[in-house]
Amino acid sequence: MNNINQTIVAPTTNISTQAISLIRISGDDSFNIINKLLNLKITETKNVWVRKLFDKNELVDEVVLTSFVAPASFTGENVVEIACHGGILNTQRIINLIIKNGARMANKGEFSQRAFLNNKIDLIQAEGINDLIFAKNELALKIGVNNMSGTHNQSIINLKANLLDIISRIQVSIDYPDYEDVEGNSIPELTSALSDINVEVNKLLKRSKMAIKNTNGIKTAIVGKTNVGKSSLLNALLNEDKAIVTDIHGTTRDIVTGEINLEHISLNLIDTAGIRNTSDVVESLGIEKSFKMIEEAELVLFVVNNESIEDNENKNIFNKLTDKKFILVVNKSELLSDDEKQQLLNQFNNVVFTSAINQDINALINKIEKIHISEELTKNDSLILINIEQISFVEQVKERLERSLNAIIAGMPIDIVNVDLHEAWNYLNELIGEQYDEEIIDNIFKKYCLGK
Numbered sequence: 001m002n003n004i005n006q007t008i009v010a011p012t013t014n015i016s017t018q019a020i021s022l023i024r025i026s027g028d029d030s031f032n033i034i035n036k037l038l039n040l041k042i043t044e045t046k047n048v049w050v051r052k053l054f055d056k057n058e059l060v061d062e063v064v065l066t067s068f069v070a071p072a073s074f075t076g077e078n079v080v081e082i083a084c085h086g087g088i089l090n091t092q093r094i095i096n097l098i099i100k101n102g103a104r105m106a107n108k109g110e111f112s113q114r115a116f117l118n119n120k121i122d123l124i125q126a127e128g129i130n131d132l133i134f135a136k137n138e139l140a141l142k143i144g145v146n147n148m149s150g151t152h153n154q155s156i157i158n159l160k161a162n163l164l165d166i167i168s169r170i171q172v173s174i175d176y177p178d179y180e181d182v183e184g185n186s187i188p189e190l191t192s193a194l195s196d197i198n199v200e201v202n203k204l205l206k207r208s209k210m211a212i213k214n215t216n217g218i219k220t221a222i223v224g225k226t227n228v229g230k231s232s233l234l235n236a237l238l239n240e241d242k243a244i245v246t247d248i249h250g251t252t253r254d255i256v257t258g259e260i261n262l263e264h265i266s267l268n269l270i271d272t273a274g275i276r277n278t279s280d281v282v283e284s285l286g287i288e289k290s291f292k293m294i295e296e297a298e299l300v301l302f303v304v305n306n307e308s309i310e311d312n313e314n315k316n317i318f319n320k321l322t323d324k325k326f327i328l329v330v331n332k333s334e335l336l337s338d339d340e341k342q343q344l345l346n347q348f349n350n351v352v353f354t355s356a357i358n359q360d361i362n363a364l365i366n367k368i369e370k371i372h373i374s375e376e377l378t379k380n381d382s383l384i385l386i387n388i389e390q391i392s393f394v395e396q397v398k399e400r401l402e403r404s405l406n407a408i409i410a411g412m413p414i415d416i417v418n419v420d421l422h423e424a425w426n427y428l429n430e431l432i433g434e435q436y437d438e439e440i441i442d443n444i445f446k447k448y449c450l451g452k
Ligand SMILES: Nc1nc2c(c(=O)[nH]1)N(C=O)[C@@H](CNc1ccc(C(=O)N[C@@H](CCC(=O)O)C(=O)O)cc1)CN2
Pocket: 066, 068, 071, 072, 073, 074, 081, 120
């Protein structure tokens, strides 16, 4: 456990050549420490101050200080922020001075951890801040902002209230077995109330699992015969000349990867070797990998050209896609007539037309978003979690709820049911941080930025 009595300091901006750096100090001694560096002292009030910073009598920098007095600060402690001139040496020197005068270097995420421990924010809000900072696409950003502000935390509070209500009803029937008919205490009533909670928890879990996939990146394999334009498509999607493109069949022999962030979804793209019959050993190994990538992918972009859709090699690929999410990408579509396009549209679901050579890939991008994005995710009107720790707490809640529902239905003794419900309750508390394990909390905040 980090010592929470010490005053901590850290840069909140990158230490680099930049206009201004922001350094934060938080803890009881924040004002004392900063005042050791000032000839014109600041008072323990919420204020903004322009001051000169000195090391003994030597001028160090001209800075802007912002001060907050406990508990009215981000961390809930006394906070002094120093907006100093940027630059590696200058920022480092000022941090060292603060440390020399009594602060210690903060750990990653320690400011947020203190905000959490001082009840300024709950765990969903704390995680929201981190999700916001690390957001790779708009979806993650919106979820991060919502969670940071606690917009949807009421839903967890409601779940908890409903669960507690059931737990106490059951407790009554355990304590007073004769009062079976106490209002709301019959098995059907308990089952129905529990099912309602379970439905909510399942929805939360489903939304969150979808969202975390979209924000972490969907494993997307680009497959097809040789020379259909797979590498060109990868390059067009990445907007970068990453994979080698030539008109020679079998150019790509190993996988090439890249990441793109669309509005609501990130993709981990994998360009694969074109599939054909070949006696070339290296190429064959590449093709084996292509088939393996189809198996591993969560989404397959199956690239074809007009003339080749029905031949044996394509049929072979089609067969591997029976249980897969895939999009049939007809590339080189600028060479197709409208009639030819219409025919393909009639023949296949999930067809899009691209012309990688002309950077014409919008239809594909729209299709990808459409396949993976449901309104639940974009509407922003309910809580969504996008980190595994929190999602696993919800999984635990779900498991306990389902176990207790099954137990009730199977006519198990009601006190056994209550054990699971108590555990579900505990996990909901851990989710928002009302109850926590110090080690878990330390671990959660370790993934945050320094100074955050
Ligand atoms: N300079 C600066 N910018 C920042 C932060 C910061 O700490 N410092 N933030 C940090 O992450 C974010 C803003 N979040 C903040 C949240 C609460 C308080 C705060 O002082 N709250 C007090 C007092 C509110 C008031 O005086 O109106 C409180 O809640 O009691 C400050 C910043 C982003 N920008």
